[in-house]
Amino acid sequence: MNIGDFHRGRRLRRTAPLREMVRETELRPADLIQGYFVVDTPDAGFEKPIGSMPGQSQFSVERLVVRVGKAMDLGLRSAIVFGLPQKKDPAGTGAYADEGIVQRAVRRLKETYPELVVVTDVCLCEYTSHGHCGLLNDHGEVLNDPTLELLAKTALSHVRAGADIVAPSDMMDGRVGAIRVALDAAGFSHIPIMSYAVKYASAFYGPFREAADSAPAFGDRRGYQMDPANTREALREAAADFAEGADILMVKPAMPYLDILRLLRDNFDTPIAAYQVSGEYAMLKAAIANGWLDPKRAVLESLIGIKRAGADMIITYFAEEVLPWLK
Template identity: 55%
Template sequence: MSRRTDTMTLDPLNLLQRPRRNRKHPAIRAFVRETTLAPEHFIYPLFIHAGDDDVPIASMPGCARLSRRGLLAEVEAARAVGVNLVALFPAVAESLKTSDGREAWNPNGLIPETIKALKDRWPDLVIVTDVALDPYNSDGHDGIVAPDGRILNDETVAALCNQALCQARAGADIVAPSDMMDGRVQALREALDGEDFIDVSILAYTAKYASAFYGPFRDALDSAPKSGDKKTYQMDPANAREALREAELDEVEGADILMVKPAGPYLDILAALRRATNLPLAAYQVSGEYAMLKAASERGWLDEKRVVLESLLGIRRAGADVIFTYFARQAAEWLTGARK
């Protein structure tokens, strides 16, 4: 009984283009890489409060409401790995919250006092401040609420100007209106210029969607609306063209940087704005995105380092020049470690 072995022969394919040739070696992959990710691409959002101790945030493992001491330690650690932009978000005592949010422009309040402390320690630190009333508003809204439940646009814009000026006087480098009121960028620019803060930048939350991904952030600041929702001022998640309209208005009104929030579920919006404007673009990897990646990683379902860096790279690839991310320090540690 004979055994026959059939040997299959294959002539080489007649291909002029073989993209895999540019993937065959790490050095080649490095020089053809189209998108880069580095610590200078991150803004580190930090929660602060007036207490003496750091308070962990259950829905955001690894994050806390930071005391003054805790904040200084965290900023120092972030700077050590190349992150030199921070964004401050205050958890304000209930006793200080009012319907008009006037604590937002108290010159001795939590945010201005924190800005001064940070600038005294690190004059070159870039500080971004949130311009919105929800941490200070007893109604939990970004704007002033009328008796019938409407969010008052023009009255809110006047209050936001007071808030931004207070932050600028304390030393803020960038004010970031996250409120989504109409006309606030122009009003803020005029108010800042009127007090000779011509070098204070405006980072506009241009396309801020009424997203379900903000839950952990509202837990962190105890800033959820007491009634109603934010759909009359934040954008409908179904809309894309509307983001282009908002971007055009913010650019004309004097914004220096435009923002898309959230980042991950709205990469198409980020890419569309990248095609529509020459201004720098920011994107916010929000608390819900952070919490999902953390939870899956803690359960061993995902490799945390790989998925975090991949998610941030995807945001950069879609068009973001800078990313607000709670992973800023951690990601920078991974990236700088990889360079050694």
């Protein structure tokens, strides 16, 4: 081979301006959705750090409003809210109560920051005394169809409170359709649904159980969340939710399922979301705390990888931390 006959890729990597000029994937503030945990408490100043998620806390409504305001000053555009009620019961009634914790938090956020895109997680697990995502029969099995009505009521209560997007995460069959029908019938046909379409039964949810106090009292959720070994099933689940009216399809978790994320990107024209879950966040934070990883480089690389695989938007607990780096 003669000198000059081979590809010289380094020509476009030589300087920072050249690298920026040919960069294929860009991470923007608008791509990031920060997750927040709000607690139903009479203590307006309540703020409790989450041990397994360094840098994250549970907030009262008042403290949440303050925290979100600071994040918006950094460029935050959207947030997803998870609620922790004072009381739980078998039917998860706190999930769809007009004065439930998420409903009150959404009202305050939208009153204070009307430009903020507020997404709400639609599920019953944080509100049921048994910790599962739906109603149970006498044998402790989750009942799919009777749960749909409660999920639709929950989504509708969130939208009436001011939510811009509802995101059902329960993995009940038919829940997107049930929610779409309920929203349309109530005059909210303009509200989009971000479906947790492809949600795996993952070990990476562990820290979230502490953050949201949502661990099952018995058993696990493998009977309704997806088997991590399956790929083709992801296409079936996504297609079903899309047919029922989902406007955004989500893959959860993100990093262990980048192949699935790319699969959805290649097969659906709808916007695709990915959820960098609590376990992914906790692992990176632990390695950073031990000095094993550079914080900025590692976190940005993890998010760029998710974006490159096909995500249009990313739910991540790193959003607040990352925003100053994107200016």
